[in-house]
Amino acid sequence: MDHVQEQVAVSVESEARALGACLMATPAYDPVADVARAVREGDWHEPAHELVWSAVQQLHGASRPTGVPAVEAQLRSTGDLQRAGGVVGLSRLASEACSPAEAGHYAGLVHGYAQVRRYQAALARGMQGARHADPLSVPETIAAHQAELEYLTADDQDEDDAFGRFGDHLDEHLDSLALSVPAAAHTGFTDLDMLMKLMAGQMILVAARPAMGKSAFALGVATANARKGGPTLVHSLEMGRGEVSNRILAARARVAFHHLRDGASSLTQDDWDRLDRHTPELKGLPLWMDYSARVSPARIRSRVKTVLRETGRAPLVVVDYLQLMQTDQRNTRQSTYDRVTEISRELKILASDTGAVIIALAQLNRGPEQRPDKRPAVSDLRDSGALEQDADAIILLHREDYYEPESGRSGETDLIVAKHRNGPTGTVTVAHQFHYSRMRDMAEEPSHD
Structure with a gap:
């Protein structure tokens, strides 16, 4: 059952399934990269899950295995094992793992719920700003709230365009060099x-x-x-x-x-x-x-x-x-x-x-x-x-x-x-x-x- 709280947007099951897949990674198929492409810093709702993910990233970045024993050792070395749920907690996550092919999907849900929470928090700050707004600076208050919402909207769009292989867009860039690029503005000097x-x-x-x-x-x-x-x-x-x-x-x-x-x-x-x-x-x-x-x-x-x-x-x-x-x-x-x-x-x-x-x-x-x-x-x-x-x-x-x-x-x-x-x-x-x-x-x- 997907435990989605009424007041806080979170799917603990999706978090567990995505992390569990990382703990069950094999040399033949490594889902850590799929999860990393979907989640952002601060996306994990459960503090224990944030600690486990941090350990997985450190191990993966060092080209080391991310199985339960390796993550346990990593968390123990940083003093975070008990806060991450201990050995029992890691074993439970591994038992709830989705298939490697599904890891990206569940990681996308983790990020989606995190964005909903950020959206809710932004709306709450907007309401608070409205209650305490200076009558002489209402446009600035609205503009600040609008900028925060626009930042959330641009989050995924920016990432999609900002990440990829260098060569994917090289032909398009070379074609653009055939055209002269005019100045966007002039100083007059x-x-x-x-x-x-x-x-x-x-x-x-x-x-x-x-x-x-x-x-x-x-x-x-x-x-x-x-x-x-x-x-x-x-x-x-x-x-x-x-x-x-x-x-x-x-x-x-x-x-x-x-x-x-x-x-x-x-x-x-x-x-x-x-x-x-x-x-x-x-x-x-x-x-x-x-x-x-x-x-x-x-x-x-x-x-x-x-x-x-x-x-x-x-x-x-x-x-x-x-x-x-x-x-x-x-x-x-x-x-x-x-x-x-x-x-x-x-x-x-x-x-x-x-x-x-x-x-x-x-x-x-x-x-x-x-x-x-x-x-x-x-x-x-x-x-x-x-x-x-x-x-x-x-x-x-x-x-x-x-x-x-x-x-x-x-x-x-x-x-x-x-x-x-x-x-x-x-x-x-x-x-x-x-x-x-x-x-x-x-x-x-x-x-x-």
Whole structure:
């Protein structure tokens, strides 16, 4: 009889049959691999079964037999034999073994019941979140719950596609090489786009000390990509709607930023004429903005899916800036290191899952200021080493004229590609015009409009 509890989704019989088959494995037919393909960590409901499975895996990984005597010895060596049910418990499991051909089926049931339990737990956490939700952050609460459910949905699909023999898909991959792969997004800087082609699923980190022009760079990239027809999503955690709008207008129309900031008292007729010429284009751009100061990976995922539904394409996502983000768990006791580490990993997973290109801005520590040349390095990244590990590319911004006002390189910004997982590193120099809140190619011809 299959002992399926009413309150907790579990089939103890399926667990026993799958494990029993592993304990009765023979050289002629080894069901351990079939079971391993189906179950995941944490799938076993019974603690004793989890211990037995761990021992089986250790033995199987060492190419040793997984029969009752071998598993007994393994559990005895780790001090887990009694907690695993002792010799009697192992013998009982062996007596309930299914045939080797059925092991994969019962292991699939073990995983299925585990997924039901996870689903039930997710729904319970969703209800708890609804009961304690902050009325001002309901969308974030819903997005976090939605992300958890989506993670469960993707579990089996991801595994099916992620595992297999290398050669199974090699012909298909070789066929794909006959086609040119276009960039998934554009920065708008000619030399930078030549040095590093932005590809779907990448996370790019743009880091600098304060006042280096990170936001001007990021908004310039977002506008340039949108002007090429690429859907673009900007999460501005630090600046509100008014300041971001003024920055984009200043950069595109070439109206002094302080004129826009001060309003009518400073705007000239020429300024108004320029704004009138460029406003229609800006209004029609595929550019989405989120000005919420409380942004989590789940919220970004939700916004990406909105853009995907509307355009059919994964967007370029700009996050200004990463260290201001919240985790989906919102654990007030979480250290800064743990918070930034979790956010970094979740952003990389989000990019991979959706095909979006994510450009995340980040702050550097004071390391550059201790060096004679003031140039930043990857080691200057603040709060977590995971940022360097997760990023596909890291661009560091440096302005010599910030530290040496009389420098012969006044008006220049170095974009230092310090890490590039899929290509070369190098330095691209661009011109900054911060009175217009913009950066541009050094060779760009001045416009007269």
